[in-house]
Amino acid sequence: MNRIDATLARLRKDTRSGLVCYFTAGDPDFVTSLELLNGLSAAGADIIELGMPFSDPVADGPTIQDAHIRARAAGQTVVRTLELVHALRATDANTALVLMGYLNPVMQYGRDRFMRDAAAAGVDGLIVVDLPVEHAAPYQAAARGSGIHLIRMTAPTSDSDRLARVLRDASGFVYHVTVTGTTGRAVWAPDDIATAVARLRTHTSVPIAAGFGIRTPEQVRQLTGIADLIVVGSRLVEVLAARGVAAALTEVGALAAAIEAGK
Amino acid sequence: MTSLERSTPAFAYLGNGPDALGQFGRFGGAYMPETLMPALRELLQVFQAACLDEAFWARYRQILTDYVGRPSPLFLAENLTTDLGGARIFLKREDLNHTGAHKINNCVGQILLAQRMGKRRVIAETGAGQHGVAAATVCALFRMDCVIYMGAEDMARQATNVQRMQLLGAEVRAVHAGTATLKDAMNEALRDWIARVEDTYYLLGTGAGPHPYPQIVRDFQRIIGQETRHQIIDKVGRLPDAMVACIGGGSNAIGFFHPFLADPGVQLFGVEAGGLGLASGRHAACVAAGRPGVLHGSLSYFLQDDDGQIRNAYSISAGLDYPGVGPEHARLHETGRVSYTSVTDDEALSAFHWLCRNEGILPALESAHAIAFARQLAPTMTTDETVVVCLSGRGDKDVSTVMGYSEAQR
Numbered sequence: 212m213n214r215i216d217a218t219l220a221r222l223r224k225d226t227r228s229g230l231v232c233y234f235t236a237g238d239p240d241f242v243t244s245l246e247l248l249n250g251l252s253a254a255g256a257d258i259i260e261l262g263m264p265f266s267d268p269v270a271d272g273p274t275i276q277d278a279h280i281r282a283r284a285a286g287q288t289v290v291r292t293l294e295l296v297h298a299l300r301a302t303d304a305n306t307a308l309v310l311m312g313y314l315n316p317v318m319q320y321g322r323d324r325f326m327r328d329a330a331a332a333g334v335d336g337l338i339v340v341d342l343p344v345e346h347a348a349p350y351q352a353a354a355r356g357s358g359i360h361l362i363r364m365t366a367p368t369s370d371s372d373r374l375a376r377v378l379r380d381a382s383g384f385v386y387h388v389t390v391t392g393t394t395g396r397a398v399w400a401p402d403d404i405a406t407a408v409a410r411l412r413t414h415t416s417v418p419i420a421a422g423f424g425i426r427t428p429e430q431v432r433q434l435t436g437i438a439d440l441i442v443v444g445s446r447l448v449e450v451l452a453a454r455g456v457a458a459a460l461t462e463v464g465a466l467a468a469a470i471e472a473g474k
Numbered sequence: 475m476t477s478l479e480r481s482t483p484a485f486a487y488l489g490n491g492p493d494a495l496g497q498f499g500r501f502g503g504a505y506m507p508e509t510l511m512p513a514l515r516e517l518l519q520v521f522q523a524a525c526l527d528e529a530f531w532a533r534y535r536q537i538l539t540d541y542v543g544r545p546s547p548l549f550l551a552e553n554l555t556t557d558l559g560g561a562r563i564f565l566k567r568e569d570l571n572h573t574g575a576h577k578i579n580n581c582v583g584q585i586l587l588a589q590r591m592g593k594r595r596v597i598a599e600t601g602a603g604q605h606g607v608a609a610a611t612v613c614a615l616f617r618m619d620c621v622i623y624m625g626a627e628d629m630a631r632q633a634t635n636v637q638r639m640q641l642l643g644a645e646v647r648a649v650h651a652g653t654a655t656l657k658d659a660m661n662e663a664l665r666d667w668i669a670r671v672e673d674t675y676y677l678l679g680t681g682a683g684p685h686p687y688p689q690i691v692r693d694f695q696r697i698i699g700q701e702t703r704h705q706i707i708d709k710v711g712r713l714p715d716a717m718v719a720c721i722g723g724g725s726n727a728i729g730f731f732h733p734f735l736a737d738p739g740v741q742l743f744g745v746e747a748g749g750l751g752l753a754s755g756r757h758a759a760c761v762a763a764g765r766p767g768v769l770h771g772s773l774s775y776f777l778q779d780d781d782g783q784i785r786n787a788y789s790i791s792a793g794l795d796y797p798g799v800g801p802e803h804a805r806l807h808e809t810g811r812v813s814y815t816s817v818t819d820d821e822a823l824s825a826f827h828w829l830c831r832n833e834g835i836l837p838a839l840e841s842a843h844a845i846a847f848a849r850q851l852a853p854t855m856t857t858d859e860t861v862v863v864c865l866s867g868r869g870d871k872d873v874s875t876v877m878g879y880s881e882a883q884r
Contacts, residue, residue: 266783267657267769269664270507276651288781314505315767319782341505341768345495366509368671373512391509392669 214307214335215360215383218257219418219439227474228435229257230467231420233311233444234451234459235278236261236295237287244282247456248299252306254460255467259299260338260442263292263312270340272395274445278452289316289325293332300333309336309362322350326357336360336383344377351380360384365411367391367403378415384440385417390424395445398424401433408438428469435473485811489735491802496685497773499808502801504684506771510664513671518686520590525693530586537582538697541615542572544579546698548705548862553832554849561715561855563848564862565835566702568726575838575867576698576726577608577679583694585612588675595619595670598677599663601628601656601722602793602840603635604867605679610644620644623662627654628792635871653786656722656796660770680723681800684771688728688800695729702862703733710860716741716851719864720843721814722758722794724803726866735811744803745847747789748816758787760799761807761814769797774804790819790875791839793867817846823879825849826869838867839875 222229232251237244251259264279264287271279296308310329317325317339329337337359342350347361354361360383365374368391378385389404390396408419421434422442434441443466451459491498504514524530538544547570551563568576588596596618600606606622613620622639626648629636639646652658660683667676678687681695706714717734719727721744734740749757757763764775769784777785777797787797806812817825822839825846829837837845841864848863855861869876 266652267661269661269770270509270668272665283783290781313768315769315776315778315784316782318768319765319778319780340507341771343504343506343508343511345511346503346505364508366507366511368509368512370512373515377508388507388509391671393665396669 213358213360214305215258215309218307219384222257222439228438228470229440230255230431230470231258231260231422231440231442232256232447232463233260233262233442234447235275235282236263236292237282237285238278238448238451239281240285241287241291241295243456245295245298247451247459248295249302250456250460251463252303254463256306256463258307258309258440260309260311260444261292261296263289263310263316265313265316268313270393272393272445274395274448278448289320293328296334297332307335308333309338310334311338311340314339314342323353326353326359330357330359334359336362338362338364338386340364362386364388367407374411374414378411378417381415381417383417384420385411385415386420386422387411388423389421392423394423396424399430401430404434405437428465431466432469432473435470441470485738486809487805487811489732491805492685492689496689498802498805501774501804502685502688502772504771505768505773506684507668509668510671514684514686516591517587520587521686521690524587524590534583534586538579542578542582543570544697545701546570548702548709550709551833554829555852557832558849558852560852560857561859561861562857563852564706564714564860565865566698566730566862568698568864568866569835569837569841569868573604573608573611574870575604575608576695576729577605578611579697579729580679580691580694580725581608581612581677584677584690585616588618588677589616591675593673593675595674596677597621597623597663597666597674598679599623599656599659600679601659601795602791602838603628603632603639603871604793604838606644606646607635607638607642609677609679610639610642613644614642621666622646623649623659623666625654625656625659626650628656631792631875632871655792657784657787664770679725680796681725681728681802682723682770682772682774682798688772688802691725692728692732692802695725696732698726698729698864699731699733702730706860706862713737713740714862715739715855715859716743716861718743718745718844718848718851718861720745720794720840720866721799721803722747722796722840723798724800726864728800728802730864731812742812743847743851744812744814745843746814746816747791747794747843748818749788749790751818752816756788757816758789758794758796759816760797761803762816764798766804772801774801775799790822790879791843793838793840794843815847817843821846823876826876835865836869837865838869839872841866
């Protein structure tokens with residue numbers, strides 16, 4: 212069974228929201244990145260979201276742009292990212308892992324080959340920021356053929372017609388971008404998120420993740436029970452960059468505790 | 475000349491694109507984050523409605539006539555022609571437009587779209603600053619707020635244009651990321667748009683980007699080719715044998731070529747920036763040395779490494795310093811309708827001086843690339859043939875670059 216599906220089934224049984232932790236693969240280098248990933252499940256992450264570095268990450272704010280630059284400077288590539296996942300699976304066979312990135316590196320690696328190799332490495336889902344539903348069909352088919360969920364994204368700007376189209380073939384979970392902006396933008400409007408999630412649920416029964424701009428344990432607590440999955444990215448990347456692996460894992464623990472407290 | 479090999483081809487694509495997904499064959503499309511997809515759809519709807527509105531086009535033409543100074547002349551460069559002894563060389567004088575380049579044509583059209591959409595804030599990216607100046611100009615004319623993203627490296631190379639934009643009331647934001655050139659400016663403009671899509675119009679200046687931009691930019695730049703067609707028939711009684719334009723993203727070239735795509739007797743040449751030479755790896759020749767990929771919303775040719783990371787482009791000319799080409803050019807390359815070639819920095823500089831001394835015209839370094847190729851092409855043609863070069867912009871902005879280069883050579 213795909214680990215995302217297993218995780219979502221377990222969360223449903225426990226009636227709690229899940230914590231999705233984003234880090235950039237190979238930030239600041241392969242060894243440190245692996246050390247961090249190895250500790251994420253124990254620290255309280257339900258799903259690992261691993262960013263694939265790209266030269267031109269237009270949907271990302273400065274924090275994650277910098278992480279991409281650090282990782283690429285240390286030699287991170289698509290091949291190395293799949294190796295990183297493979298290495299993680301030696302110690303952590305069960306935590307669901309989603310790759311998040313931009314289309315061009317996946318396209319150049321080769322669509323079908325990428326899905327096959329990603330599945331073999333232990334990847335469960337794929338988010339491609341610049342692959343809208345209009346162009347997604349061949350990628351969706353390739354992902355499905357390899358047992359990978361191609362995660363659909365929605366935004367505050369998506370109207371009902373568009374939501375219906377985007378969500379028609381959704382699988383795994385839906386990633387709702389909670390702010391009109393790039394990653395890490397600090398605008399906090401939990402009521403808007405609740406309204407948006409409720410609207411999404413009229414279009415799909417697939418679980419919903421809320422991400423972009425969610426930073427603190429208190430914010431996570433407020434979204435508990437509203438979104439099925441809560442994504443924290445830029446804040447964790449900042450802590451990792453400023454204070455290292457142990458501090459980042461402590462931060463993950465604080466976010467996980469907030470979900471327990473909000474249950 | 476080599477055009478004989480291509481005198482009666484059946485080209486698969488004659489400019490009737492894009493399709494419903496914004497694709498020119500497999501190229502183009504709208505590969506953008508979900509946040510922007512509704513805005514792109516709205517833009518397409520507004521553009522399609524405008525296209526059917528005769529009053530819209532009347533207003534566009536009126537501004538081009540009274541404010542921009544169109545039609546731009548088609549000038550027979552007799553001294554160049556005599557110097558080379560081959561085909562007669564005509565120059566389409568886009569450099570004589572208000573603001574000094576072809577960029578204003580697109581800006582006039584798009585500011586009218588922004589007005590139709592009720593937007594009051596306009597953002598744009600710029601490389602050489604010509605698009606930035608044109609965008610700032612139409613924003614001043616329409617009293618809209620204007621923010622221009624420009625690479626810090628380009629701001630240093632094109633300081634005069636930065637000052638012009640500021641004098642016109644625009645805020646110029648320096649972009650330090652990456653190579654601090656056009657690609658990075660476009661990244662930042664897109665990030666701004668993602669954050670403020672509700673109240674902001676993105677006035678994209680090149681033939682690249684997500685659907686519907688390549689089509690919008692082309693249709694507002696077609697005026698170059700439409701005028702050229704009338705003018706050359708007036709002057710020589712028939713269509714030209716060859717046309718030459720420089721290609722960065724490719725907006726002047728697509729507008730210049732498009733009305734001639736269905737005329738197989740007209741050979742079309744797009745000239746990319748060869749920088750220090752293709753073998754050096756330091757160039758912006760994306761068709762010659764790039765591969766199909768996705769950046770800034772469209773599938774086209776991009777300079778990139780095996781990992782799909784976009785490689786840095788290089789050219790002495792800031793306006794050609796972009797690692798991709800517009801998707802319609804990719805299609806025209808694939809079908810063979812347009813021949814894409816390149817000239818080096820040195821060849822462009824030499825052509826710059828050649829045009830200055832022989833015709834009293836100071837071309838933009840971008841346009842000097844087209845001149846340089848025409849200089850190679852014309853002697854291979856007969857004296858009863860004609861070649862039209864799109865002189866896309868004037869070179870005042872490049873004086874310090876050219877003088878600095880001459881110093882360094884000494």
